[in-house]
Amino acid sequence: MKMDAPASGAGRESADAAYMKAMTDMDKAMNQPMTGDADVDFVVMMLPHHQGAVAMAKVALDHAKDPFVRKLAGNVVESQEAEIAAMKQWLAAHQTKGGVR
Numbered sequence: 001m002k003m004d005a006p007a008s009g010a011g012r013e014s015a016d017a018a019y020m021k022a023m024t025d026m027d028k029a030m031n032q033p034m035t036g037d038a039d040v041d042f043v044v045m046m047l048p049h050h051q052g053a054v055a056m057a058k059v060a061l062d063h064a065k066d067p068f069v070r071k072l073a074g075n076v077v078e079s080q081e082a083e084i085a086a087m088k089q090w091l092a093a094h095q096t097k098g099g100v101r
Contacts, residue, residue, distance in 0.1 A: 014063065015059055015062070015063040018059040018062070018063075019056055019059050021055075022052055022055035022056045022059060023052065023056070025048075025052065025055065026048050026049065026051065026052025026055070029047075029048030029051065029052075030045055030048045030049060032044055032045065039094065040091070040094060040095050043087045043090060043091055043094075044091070044095075046083075046087060047084060047087055047088070047091075050080045050083055050084050050087070051080075051084060053076055053080050054076065054077055054080045054081060054084070056076075057072075057073040057074070057076035057077045057080070058073070058077060060072075060073035061073045061074065061077070
């Protein structure tokens with residue numbers, strides 16, 4: 001997506017801003033120090049990645065018109081939220097103070 005392209009209406013501007021916020025929030029959340037535990041680090045990094053995907057999919061559900069895109073976005077929300085829950089459960093069982101098991 002070309003960032004400096006003129007928007008064609010308020011709906012696009014709103015969607016563009018929402019997508020950019022979701023991506024910026026995801027990038028900030030992924031900027032975590034590594035613990036040295038490859039398993040924990042992977043899950044810690046994937047959580048904000050999945051949360052960002054959910055945020056972007058919700059923007060699509062708010063703004064997209066194409067049935068394929070809307071269905072895809074709904075599937076992303078459903079599958080990624082389930083994976084987020086599984087990762088949080090795994091982290092609770094495996095992560096210790098400082099991230100090292």
